[in-house]
Structure formats: structure tokens, C-alpha cells
Amino acid sequence: DRGITLADLAGTIEAFTQAFFGAGFTSRLRPSYFPFTEPSAEFDIRTPKGDWLELGGCGMVHPNVLRAGGLDPEEWSGFAFGFGIDRMAKERHGVGDVREMYTNDIRFIEQF
Structure with missing residues (x-):
């Protein structure tokens, strides 16, 4: 589009995380590098x-x-x-360790 800025990106991520996780979550951007975006962030x-959990990458x-x-x-x-998506599911469903999601343990899978 015309006139899209980093503020638009940050606002979109904030709106999505609030809708997905609820109002108790805040988001932040940290500088990073990706070859197809500039500036880039995680x-x-x-x-x-109170911990920070990385969810993904982004940029202009x-x-x-x-x-x-x-x-x-x-x-x-x-x-x-x-x-x-695995980190998002981990946080939303209270999974203790993301590696549990890849064990193929039927006892874990049956919870969902």
C-alpha cells in the first residue's frame, strides 16, 4: 500500500496479539536482521x-x-x-515445554 510505516506493522502485531492472547499481554519489537526486510525486528x-517470549520475525x-x-x-x-505457531500454542494452552508438542505422545495429544 502507500504510506505504510513501521508504526503500522507494530500496531498490527499488537492488535493481533491482544486478540489472540487477551488484554493481559503486551508486545515489543527488537531490532534484528532478515534479508528481505529493512528495518527488521523480532x-x-x-x-x-513477566517473561518475554519470542513469537516471530517481521519488518518493512x-x-x-x-x-x-x-x-x-x-x-x-x-x-x-x-x-x-508452536510458541503461540504453547503459551495459549499452558504447555510447559514446546518440545512436548513434538513427542507424538498420545496422552499429550488427547488433552486437545
Whole structure:
């Protein structure tokens, strides 16, 4: 779209995490590097215990990516993000260790 900024990205992530986890969660962005976005960040949520949990990566679409798609980066901008679905499920369902989700233990799976 035109005029998309990092603030739009941060607001989208905040709105999603609030809708998915509830009002008790806050999110933050931390600088990072991904080759197809600039600037890039990782995003975390603060859990009810006060710990930070990384959920994924994000950033503003790199001008070269826009050019490769036939868009003028002077006119167009956008953002990208990706959530770690396993970490989201772990936090939402109170799973103690994300590795439990990959054990194929029927006793664990039957809880859901």
C-alpha cells in the first residue's frame, strides 16, 4: 500500500496479539536482521509471569523486493511478519515445554 510505516506493522502485531492472547499481554519489537526486510525486528510478548517470549520475525519489505515485484519503492511500501505457531500454542494452552508438542505422545495429544 502507500504510506505504510513501521508504526503500522507494530500496531498490527499488537492488535493481533491482544486478540489472540487477551488484554493481559503486551508486545515489543527488537531490532534484528532478515534479508528481505529493512528495518527488521523480532517480536515478543510479555507473559503473565513477566517473561518475554519470542513469537516471530517481521519488518518493512526491502525496496529491492518491491522492485522485483514491479513496484516503485518510492511510491509503495509494505510489511511482512511470521509467527511461530508452536510458541503461540504453547503459551495459549499452558504447555510447559514446546518440545512436548513434538513427542507424538498420545496422552499429550488427547488433552486437545
